[in-house]
Amino acid sequence: MTEHLTEKNPAPADFDSIATVTFLRPTLPAPASVPEDNTWSDMPDDTDPAVVIPPMPTVAPAIGSDERTVVLETARVILDKTPAVEPVVRPGRFAGTVDLDDFDDAPLIPAWMYSAEGWAAWAGVFYRARRRDFRRWVRRQPTQHGHVRQFGRGTRRAHEWVVGFEGVRVQSAAHTAHVLTREARLAARHARFTPRILGSKKELAMKAADKATKAAEEAVLLHKKAKKDRNRVRNLRAGVVYGPPLTAIGTGYVMGGGLGLAAGLLSTFAGGAFVGRKPYDEEADWTSDWRSLGDGDRMTAPMLDASFRAAKVIGAEETLGVVQMPMLDTRGAWTAVLDLPPGVPAKKAIRATDELAAAFGVEEAQVSVAKRGRAGRIELYVARELPFTDKAAPGPLLALESAADFWGRISIGPDVRGIHQSISVVERSGLIGGEPGAGKSASGNTILLAAALDPRVILWLADGKGGGDLEPFEHLCERYEGDADPEAFNAMLDELLDVMKARYALLKKLGKRKVTEELANKYPELRQLLLWVDELMLYTTAEEFGKKITRKLRNLVSRGRAAGIITFCATQKPGSDVVDTSLRDLLSIRWALRCTTPEASDTILGKGAAASGYSAKTIQSEMRGAGLLWAEGTNPTMVRADYYDDDQVTALIERATEWRRKAGTLPNGPVPLVDQLRARGDDDALLLAAVLEVFAAQATEDDPVDWLPGQLLVDELKAAGHSVTAEKLGALVVRTDEEKAKRPWGEKKTRVTGYPLARVEAAATDRFGLTA
Known part of the structure; x- marks a missing residue:
């Protein structure tokens, strides 16, 4: 104990080891059985020393004036009278070494458990546990x-083990025996009906018959031996599998009657359940139920054989040769390289794409079959999901840091395998077709933007739609027709034919046969020229100019390739009534987007393409921008065009404009109507130019002006030095009665007559043959 002093004066030396003791008055008297001298000699043997309490003073000492002194004195008295506690050992019971294995006479199970209440509690617990076990068994x-x-599984597995695989050998031997027996029969018939006068032929026929007969007999003997071996092995296995259950059931019935029979059946049931305790693996459980890729199963060799048989590509007894085992690629699609049976061409499998898709349980667009290396080898690709339905990745043109190269390969987009496809358009021409909404404009942008980003390419564009899809490219074009006017397009083709003639004249002078990249870089007039015609149908079906346009386009496509002129046409359905077959067959690059019928697809890809398995009808409506591209190779390829939204197209055109400006190939923009009128030099032309300038001066960026009062125009013209009156202006700009109607003007909203801007521009263009 440690003494805690609260006084400033230190305690005496003999108090160092004495603690402050607080006296606690006891509440219970000392046990009567404890002697005053604290000895245990007179204690009975059955007294538990744990309940003996040493004596404590029952009366608190008086506390005088010095409380600290009294407390310390009391502590000394208590410590002096309290003997040291020594371990007490009861004689006999705890004497000597304690045996830890001696658990006394106390039972491990409490005595109350043997009472009626204990048995009832134990029975309740047991009942509830068994009831829960029964419920779990029922749910299981x-x-x-x-x-x-x-x-059931155990019985099936046991039976399958009994049957074994020996039946395959028996069937093979039986097939061989049947074949050789039939051949022996034919050889014997041939020998029988061969005349003896033929000499050596009769002898040879007899020898062949004997040889065939011996081979057939040997095959029959082998078949009988195989059957005997099969039956022997099956009997042994059957004895092992079915013997113990039958013995248990029979012995139980003989020895125990009905109860023994029940015990035998129960033991048989338990043994079968033990054998079938593990369920079949779902992926390897090839039961009679049809499994397919559409159900999420994996592609295996048995599935391929079954699917190709169901599609009538191979016969019922034929199998496929697996060159590359089916495997999943990074896109989660199944791919395999297969060899068809001898005599089956690859085009038969390609034509059966629809049937294969039905056999695999997927959509037609998810299956792709292509020839691989040789005539009988194919590459099968089956996507788990419908391709080209996810968001298109940014096109590669956005990453260009310098001008594009239109002489090289042009990026088109990824195919179903995710491999990016590109084509070369040098000395070629193309046709893009599909139903409305299939993505012709987005697909055409891949080629148009690539041409625009090459400052060396000359652009001639004609928009037969008149909808403004090509309008962003207008300032990059040397010639542009955006009003869907067949007459204007016919005049453009006349001008382009003159350009082609000039190019051939220069090539002849240079001693060259065709335009190359070196020549184009050396002679700017030989640069590549792209003629893009959108909605060709509007031009070729025009009554007055349709045939002329078709004839001139055919001339350009057939002769313009060597002169560096590339022609691309886009239309909805390029049938013979829209595009003459003599022109369509000259367009070497074909891109068929989604079509409603196989015939419409054939009008783009060519006759017989759909029958060969290449039909744009299989393209789903969700696959925007996807189409069959036939540019290189012997077969079309399913490709989705790189997509560029309106903002990206605007950014790329701005980039192309800057690059062309630096290269000095940016065409001069359209001349304003005012400048055209001033260039005429006529008094009336100058007066109309002044009127247009008044309109421009009155307009603001936020408030364009499309109508001005006549008096205001006259006053402004006179202030500019023109001799004009209201009558002269009215005679120069003839208005309709509706246009002469008065309108409010000024702060007071006074109604006055005036001139619409559109009428002034129309008067200028009609009178002098100008363009606004």
Whole structure:
């Protein structure tokens, strides 16, 4: 104990080891059985020393004036009278070494458990536990782990083990025996009906018959031996599998009657359930139920054989040769390289794409079959999901840091395998077709933007739609027709034919046969020229100019390739009534987007393409921008065009404009109507130019002006030095009665007559043959 002093004066030396003691008055008297001298000699043997309490003073000492002194004195008295506690050992019971294995006479199970209440509690716990076990057993039965299903699986596995694989050998021997027997029969018939006068032929026929007969007899003997071996092995296995259950059931019935029979059946059931305790693996459980890729199963060799047989590509007894085992690629699609049976061409499998898709349980667009290396080898690609339905990745043109190269390969887009496809358009021409909304404009942008980003390419564009899809490219074009006017397009083609003639004249002078990249870089007039015609149908079906346009386009496509002129046409359905077959067959690059019928697809890809398995009808409506591209190789390829939204197209055109400005190939923009009128030099032209300048001066960026009062125009013209009156202006700009109607003007909203801006521009263009 440690003394805690609160006084400033230190305690005496003999108090160092004495603690402050607080006296606690006891509440219970000392036990009567404890002697005053604290000895245990007179204690009975059955007294527990744990309940003996040493004596304590029952009266608190008087506390005088010095409380600290009294407390310390009391502590000394208590410590002096309290003997040191020594371990007490009861004689006999705890004497000597304690045996830890001696658990006394106390039972491990409490005595109350043997009472009626204890037995009732134990019975209740047991009942509830068994009831829960029964409920779990009942819930387990409908599952794969139910005992009935386990017994069924065990019975099936045992029977399959009994049957074994020897039957395959028997069937093979039987097939061989049947074939050789038929051949022996034919050889014997041939020998029988061969005349003896033929001499050596009769002898040879007899020898062949004997040889065939011996081979057939040997085959029959081998078949009988195979059957005997099969039956022997099966009997042995059957004895091992079915012997113990039958013995248990029979012995139980003989020895125990009905109860023994029940015990034998129960033991048989338990053994079968034990054998079938593990369920079949779902992926390897090839039961009679049809499994397919559409159900999420994996592609295996048995599935391929079954699918190709169902599609009538191979016969019922034929199998495929697996060159590359089916595997999943990074896009989660199944791919395999297969060899068809001898005599089956690859085009038969390609034509059966629809049937293969039905056999695999997927959409037609998810299956792709292509020839691989040789005539009988194919590459099968089956996507798990419908391709080209996800968001298109940014096109590669956005990453260009310098001008594009239109002489090289042009990026088109990814195919179904994710491999990026590109084409070369040098000395070629193309046709893009598909139903409305299939993505012709987005697909055409891949080629148009690539041409625009090459400052060396000359652009001639004609928009037969008149909808403004090509309008962003207008300032980059040397010639542009955006009003869907067949007459204007016909005049453009006349001008382009003159350009082609000039190019051939220069090539002849240089002693060259065709335009190359070196020549184009050396002679700017030989640069590549792209003629893009959108909605060709509007031009070729025009009554007055349709045939002329078709004839001139055919001339350009057939002769313009060597002169560096590339022609691309886009239309909805390029049938013979829209594009003459003599022109369509000259367009070497074909891109068929989604079509409603196989015939419409054939009008783009060519006659017989759909029958060969290449039909744009299989393209789903969700696959925007996807189409069959036939540019290189012997077969079309399913490709989705790189997509560029309106903002990206605007950014790329701005980039192309800057690059062309630096290269000095940016065409001069359209001349304003005012400048055209001033260039005429006529008094009336100058007066109309002044009127247009008044309109421009009155307009602001936020408030364009499309109508001005006549008096205001006259005053402004006079102030500019023109001699004009209201009558002269009215005679120069003839208005309709509706246009002469008065309108409010000024702060007071006074109604006055005036001139619309559109009428002034129309008067200028009609009178002098100008363009606004």
